[in-house]
Amino acid sequence: MNDIKVYVDVVVSFRKDGVMLPRLITWEDGHKYEIDRISDIRQAAAMKAGGQGDRYTVWINGQQSYLFFERNSSLTGNNIGRWFVERKVA
Secondary structure, three states: EEEEEEEEEEEEEOOOOEEEEEEEEEOOOOOOEEOOOOEEEEEEEEOOOEEEEEEEEEEEEOOOEEEEEEOOOOOOOOOOEEEEEEEOOH
């Protein structure tokens, strides 16, 4: 089995110090998952699906998962990056 990147819609909030915090993930089938808490934020590689970015360790319904923010290399414009998760492919 291999893992692939699945780009997802994410609702975020920003703290006054500029830290971006994901709050809700919309999966590719449209199902919405509320993030209960974030236990870690760090720069890290997506070891299974490839790529790297800011890795958020999130908890959804008592389950730990990783959510990645892949930054856009362009410093201008409205597209600052994309969110993805790793999904297993049979």
